[in-house]
């Protein structure tokens with residue numbers, strides 16, 4: 001069985017090295033460092049990144065959220081100098097990056113993304129938002145994201161939700177912005193696909209059959225399902241079990 005045919009891997013977003021230990025105990029495959037109090041892809045501090053690398057030396061198990069592309073590089077100099085602490089993946093959100101707003105760009109988000117793709121020894125993931133069309137999000141459209149990410153040389157796409165205060169259960173919508181065909185198209189284009197956005201224990205087995213590369217969670221892995229609360233290793237263990245229990249037919 002090839003790597004791409006196995007069950008989706010479990011990505012757990014953590015706010016600290018301490019939480020990473022809890023997530024790994026529960027069975028997380030990939031640790032995604034972010035600050036949930038700083039936005040959907042809230043950027044951690046350099047010290048958080050170094051702490052994580054100390055307890056998790058393998059870069060292949062580490063991902064790093066770096067905020068929104070539209071916010072530019074206020075001070076991302078430190079990321080280029082992480083050395084051995086650099087992660088396998090860096091992720092950027094694409095709010096305010098509507099592809100169809102090409103006529104009036106206030107900045108070139110594509111140039112920023114391309115610079116990250118070309119400059120360092122990691123893989124760039126674009127985070128797109130299922131609530132991309134809501135006021136204040138104005139995000140890269142899912143219908144354009146696959147071609148954009150491919151053209152930019154990104155490694156993959158993370159589907160998430162922007163508004164974490166009023167989470168959109170996008171996967172429960174009658175006509176969700178992301179479908180199994182969308183996932184298949186993205187993967188056929190050579191992109192990794194991670195599905196996220198307030199996923200719960202009901203949604204995960206269903207979305208896993210869409211064959212993304214990763215199922216990604218924060219809220220569902222936290223105590224009482226509160227994404228600002230601590231990671232609960234028993235919850236992580238349960239989510240991992242849901243994925244492990246997929247039958248070979250479902251996973252293929």
Ligand SMILES: O=C[C@H](O)COP(=O)(O)O
Pocket residue numbers: 013032158160161196197198199216217218219220227
């Ligand atoms: O990368 C995925 C996100 O951290 C998902 O967060 P969430 O489960 O709270 O929506």
